[in-house]
Amino acid sequence: MIVGKQKPFEEIWNMVKDFKKVLVYGCNTCVAICHAGGGKEAEIIASMIRIKAAEEGVPMEVKHAGIERHCEPEYFEPLMEEVKTYDLVLSTACGVGVNFLSERIGNIPVYPGINTEFFGAVPQAGVFTELCAGCGNCILHLTGGICPIARCSKSLMNGPCGGTNKGKCEISQEVDCGWYLIVERMKQLGTVDKLYAIQQPRNWSTARDGGPRRVVLAHIQDLEEEEAKKES
Amino acid sequence: MKSGSNLERVIASGKPAVTAELGPPMSADPQEVIHKAKLLKGYCDAANITDCQTAVVRISSIAAAVLALREGLEPVMQMTCRDRNRIAMQADLLGAAALGLRNCLCIAGDHQSFSAAGKLKGHPGAKNVYDVDSIQLVGILKKMRDEGLQEGGDKLEVAPKFFIGAAFTPGGEPMDYRPYRLKKKVDAGADFIQTQGIYDVEMFKSQMEKVRNLGIHEKTAILGGIIVPKSAMMLRYMDSSVAGVSVPKPLIDRMMKAKNDAGTDKKKAKEAQEEEGIKIAVELIQQVLEIPGVKGVHVQAIEWESAMPVILKAAGLYPRPTFPDA
Numbered sequence: 001m002i003v004g005k006q007k008p009f010e011e012i013w014n015m016v017k018d019f020k021k022v023l024v025y026g027c028n029t030c031v032a033i034c035h036a037g038g039g040k041e042a043e044i045i046a047s048m049i050r051i052k053a054a055e056e057g058v059p060m061e062v063k064h065a066g067i068e069r070h071c072e073p074e075y076f077e078p079l080m081e082e083v084k085t086y087d088l089v090l091s092t093a094c095g096v097g098v099n100f101l102s103e104r105i106g107n108i109p110v111y112p113g114i115n116t117e118f119f120g121a122v123p124q125a126g127v128f129t130e131l132c133a134g135c136g137n138c139i140l141h142l143t144g145g146i147c148p149i150a151r152c153s154k155s156l157m158n159g160p161c162g163g164t165n166k167g168k169c170e171i172s173q174e175v176d177c178g179w180y181l182i183v184e185r186m187k188q189l190g191t192v193d194k195l196y197a198i199q200q201p202r203n204w205s206t207a208r209d210g211g212p213r214r215v216v217l218a219h220i221q222d223l224e225e226e227e228a229k230k231e232s
Numbered sequence: 233m234k235s236g237s238n239l240e241r242v243i244a245s246g247k248p249a250v251t252a253e254l255g256p257p258m259s260a261d262p263q264e265v266i267h268k269a270k271l272l273k274g275y276c277d278a279a280n281i282t283d284c285q286t287a288v289v290r291i292s293s294i295a296a297a298v299l300a301l302r303e304g305l306e307p308v309m310q311m312t313c314r315d316r317n318r319i320a321m322q323a324d325l326l327g328a329a330a331l332g333l334r335n336c337l338c339i340a341g342d343h344q345s346f347s348a349a350g351k352l353k354g355h356p357g358a359k360n361v362y363d364v365d366s367i368q369l370v371g372i373l374k375k376m377r378d379e380g381l382q383e384g385g386d387k388l389e390v391a392p393k394f395f396i397g398a399a400f401t402p403g404g405e406p407m408d409y410r411p412y413r414l415k416k417k418v419d420a421g422a423d424f425i426q427t428q429g430i431y432d433v434e435m436f437k438s439q440m441e442k443v444r445n446l447g448i449h450e451k452t453a454i455l456g457g458i459i460v461p462k463s464a465m466m467l468r469y470m471d472s473s474v475a476g477v478s479v480p481k482p483l484i485d486r487m488m489k490a491k492n493d494a495g496t497d498k499k500k501a502k503e504a505q506e507e508e509g510i511k512i513a514v515e516l517i518q519q520v521l522e523i524p525g526v527k528g529v530h531v532q533a534i535e536w537e538s539a540m541p542v543i544l545k546a547a548g549l550y551p552r553p554t555f556p557d558a
Binding site for chain 2: 153156157159165166169183196197199200202
């Protein structure tokens with residue numbers, strides 16, 4: 001899932017303080033699981049803004065709402081007419097949601113209420129860890145299911161650097177060395193010999209380096225077109 | 233000869249090679265490089281010119297290497313994978329070769345958050361690159377030199393002729409994988425290897441046995457790393473905090489004894505420890521050179537270049553070989 005973290009309230013206040021009618025708009029999928037931007041968090045942020053506005057003597061109407069997903073039109077379109085009555089939407093969806101709503105909402109600004117962090121998992125309640133960097137060319141079959149791009153601080157492809165210290169990364173004793181984990185896992189799987197082969201320089205064009213990415217499924221597009229024809 | 237560098241010639245001669253280290257300054261003043269080059273000249277076969285070591289901005293390795301070369305000290309330029317993508321790397325390699333540089337050490341580089349272990353501000357907010365890793369960089373240098381091709385496949389009219397180096401951390405974890413990773417570096421094209429500083433000679437011996445069993449020592453020249461200890465405090469720090477380095481207790485105890493025997497005079501304690509540090513370095517050099525498969529030493533007297541003549545003479549490594557036609 002996409003992991004997000006609420007922005008410091010001071011930053012949020014500075015974004016919203018000059019608006020009169022604000023909607024704090026939550027997203028109830030990924031960012032709700034990480035307690036950053038679901039409907040519940042949107043409600044709390046809305047209350048905090050109201051309290052601060054009252055303290056500062058700023059007249060402001062603040063409402064909150066939450067929908068299932070901000071990244072697909074079918075979820076937010078039913079509410080769009082109402083959303084358009086505000087003069088600011090503070091979205092607590094991930095950056096995808098902020099972008100997606102912003103380009104469909106017309107002349108109303110959509111500001112981010114959270115910082116979108118990474119694709120992560122939930123190893124224990126309240127802890128979220130980055131496990132995939134979305135590079136567009138998966139090699140997890142070669143690395144024991146542990147991603148060196150996401151989990152090695154240097155995204156090295158050919159084993160651990162000299163900075164491995166007691167199984168931890170040179171950047172912090174709190175961070176596991178990704179390559180230490182890979183080597184140990186490959187030993188456990190009996191496939192450590194796969195790590196003896198040189199991985200050549202990668203083609204990073206499948207990652208963000210290649211520019212904004214798109215995935216197009218032609219067969220789904222064709223189906224949609226057929227449906228549209230039938231209806232007309 | 234792959235590069236014709238002095239370091240390559242010494243290694244080819246079969247005599248133990250000696251490399252040293254020269255850290256460029258955080259300053260645009262060339263004098264510090266020139267001064268250090270003068271101190272090291274004649275006391276090593278080539279000197280590594282570090283590339284923004286500890287992730288701190290300094291005179292670039294290539295520029296400082298050219299300053300050293302002008303003083304008659306052969307440089308080993310270093311190139312980290314932290315700061316450049318493959319386009320910048322290859323452009324710099326062509327430029328370095330055009331300026332007369334003949335040795336290049338390929339390393340990952342300290343992470344940008346390192347900032348001299350927190351002693352300096354550094355640039356922890358910098359974006360790192362790591363387009364390629366050190367093993368891939370070795371392969372790029374080899375492809376440029378031996379095939380006359382860029383990584384992308386375009387031809388080079390004149391190929392850069394580098395003697396290619398890489399690093400080895402014998403005491404790094406996971407230790408059983410390290411010799412295999414070294415083999416990858418050598419298979420990729422590393423002509424010489426400089427190891428992380430060795431204090432635990434027994435550990436290095438055991439890793440070298442594995443290296444020999446893989447036949448790596450016959451395809452590359454392994455130079456054992458010696459970091460000249462300056463004080464008991466430095467040895468303790470290296471033992472506890474430097475990745476892949478462990479210092480046996482008897483060595484720390486020796487330094488502590490030298491310090492304590494000097495009494496309360498701080499200057500005397502410093503001198504006594506430096507004297508003991510030089511003795512330790514000489515012993516380590518001799519022990520490392522005895523290990524089968526080791527072709528030389530990489531001696532780092534960090535910010536203490538003036539110690540090199542004493543150490544080399546005591547270790548029986550002075551004078552350095554010279555070549556009449558060079």
